[in-house]
Amino acid sequence: MKLKKRIFANYNWGKLGLELLVVFLGMTAGFFLNNWREKEKEKIIEQKYLKSFVKDLDDNIDQLTKLIEADSIWISKARPDIIAFQSKSLVRDSTSSVVKKMLVFNRMESPSGTYEDIANSGNLNLIRNFELKTQIVDFYMSVKGVEFLDNHFYNYFNDVALPFVFAEYSVLTNEFKDPNIYESMEFSNIFAGYFSYVGQRYLAYKDLLEKSHLFKKDLISEIN
DSSP states (O other), X not given: OHHHHHHHHXXXXXXXXXXXXXXXXXXXXXXXXXXXXXXXXXXHHHHHHHHHHHHHHHHHHHHHHHHHHHHHHHHHHHHHHHHHHHTTOOOGGGHHHHHHHHTOOOOOOOOOHHHHHHHHTTGGGGOOOHHHHHHHHHHHXXXXXXXHHHHXXXXXXXXXXXXXHHHHEETTTTEESXXXXXXXXXXHHHHHHHHHHHHHHHHHHHHHHHHHHHHHHHHHHHOO
């Protein structure tokens, strides 16, 4: 017992405590340093994503602007034909013009590569601003909604409008198989459906363009 007391008495407890403190502080500092490095790395990746989103939006805004202009021109030219169908005053000479309007088809090809990457990789949590993170998800849900409408319109164009035109109209001679087809309910309904789709798409594009500008503004405010 006395031997044990002498052994413990010979320890320099102050020095030992200091060494333990140094070890503890070193480990703690290393932990915080690694944590800080990881956070800085995540910030760099986040900034790259934000800048990539802005680039995608620039492409999207440019495309939407052109599509909206094209649809606006199409609607203004097609509206008199709709009125003529409604009043049963469409003349035979106008039918070729109506068909040519139905053979025009545009669709949005939204650049969503950045969103697909960040969502599929699980890196969406790198976006520190919760409101911006929510806005990212909401915006690309809106994109999906417009793409859904585009796909429906494409199916209508491919399954209804084109088969009718190919069956009833000669694109070489610009003549209908039945010269009086312009008086048929089928012809007026197909064109009215086409006109309705373009109108819906036009409004959807305009709404998405407005959201794109707001989204871009919020993204830029988060870029250092």
